[in-house]
Amino acid sequence: LPQHLATLAAAAWEEARQSRQQLQAQRQEVAQLQEQLGRARQDGERWASALQRAQREALEREATRGAEQARQQELIRDMKGRLLELLREKDALWQKTEGIDTPMPSPPPREAGLCTRCRKDFRLLSRRYNCRLCQGKVCHACSVDAGKQGRCCLLCYQQRHPQAT
DSSP: OHHHHHHHHHHHHHHHHHHHHHHHHHHHHHHHHHHHHHHHHHHHHHHHHHHHHHHHHHHHHHHHHHHHHHHHHHHHHHHHHHHHHHHHHHHHHHHHHTTOOOOOOOOOOOOTTBOTTTOOBOOSSSOOEEOTTTOOEEOSTTEEEOGGGOEEEHHHHHHHOGGGO
């Protein structure tokens, strides 16, 4: 019986030693898990802080964009208003000038031997043309071929065809 008790005591002692080792290993594992949990909490706090910062920045950007968009819409409204004013002014000026024709140029001096524009002498090689509109005498350089109308001086041509200048 004492031997049986000694065997049981030794087995209990061994079992207690193994339990202590398991308990020590579990304590180490718990310590490691607590350390990991602490790091995870710190990471979570950092991520939550970064998320809040990003949300604040996004709200600030949205507010800035909203203000910029409002300024742009106001600018567009102002530009449309100015465009309407300019169109009204153009229409008023057009109505004022509706009945006005462009005046014919005053006839230039009629010296028979000189071009009325450049005062060049007409000779054998410099031909003289009569302007079909003002009847002035012009040289080839100072005249324009106006097609079916014949030749005319540059001044008359520019007054009749303002888009050509």
